[in-house]
Structures are given as structure tokens and as C-alpha cells.
Amino acid sequence: MDVLYADHHAWLRAWLQRRLGNAADAADLAHEAFLRLILKPAPRGFGSPGEARAYLRAMAQGMCINLWRRREIEQAWLDTLAAQPQAHAPSAERQAIVLEALQEIAALLLDLSPKAAQAFLMSAVCGMSATEVGAELGVSSRMVRKYVAQAMLRCMQGHAAQTAAALRQAAAP
16 A cells, blocks of 8 residues: 555646646545545555556546535535525534535435436425426426436435434444
């Protein structure tokens, strides 16, 4: 691991900085990438520096996408808060809870097609009707209802999995 870090850390940080346009974010993600490798080693050894860099680049690309999605969700939440009168704004703790829940839902929606995820968000978050969502996405309102049902099922499955994990953890000695 020391050799992998020494040989590729600077390269990965530079690649991330070009991709993200921010040195601090690049340093954070490069650090996180190698931390992930320590906690869960690569599925196999690398036969060449090119293979190691390809693996690191693929992992870092996924991390960039997750960062962008997380920031997009955070910005949408901040925009929603800014549109509310100050008297109705939730506490900082409530804001953090809602933001965490939104990020968990976004992670669950990654298993769906982009249109299904978008239909769910437009319907559930924006309050758009199936007809409005269908017009926006170029699909029928019936398809929108199907997409929303798929997303709701995925969210329920994720919630059930979290509940089961919590019960297992509580029952462990």
C-alpha cells in the first residue's frame, strides 16, 4: 500500500484537481480513495502502474459523481430554505436531518433509471402532477406513475434494509 500511495497519490490528486477545479476537494477525495483501499483492498493486485491508475481513476470518477450529486442536493435544499419565510425555517438540527435523509434517498435512487429518479423527485419534491412530469420528461402520465411506484418501492426496500440492520445490531451481544 505504501508503494501504491507513493507512486500514485500526487498523480491522483492532480487528476482530481483538473476534474474538480478545486485543490481542497481534490486533496480530500484523493485521501478518501486511498483510505478506501486500506479499508477494502482492490479486488486483485495490479500488474502495472497503468492498471493501478485505471483502477484509481475509475474509483475517483465515482467519488466525483457522488460529490456532485451531494452538492446538488445540498444546493436544492438551501434554495428551498431560502424561499421560505424566516419564521418557518427549520432549526439547524432539523436542516441537517432533512439533508441527510435527502442524501440517503438520492443514494437509493441511483439503482433506478435516470427518468424514474427524476419523475419521483419532480413528483414528490416539487409537487408536480403526473401530467406535468410526463410533459417535462416526454412520457405518458401512466409511465410517470410507474416510475414513481418504482422509486417508492426502492425507498421502502432501503428503509427495510436499514431497519433490519439496526435490529441485527441491537440483538448482537
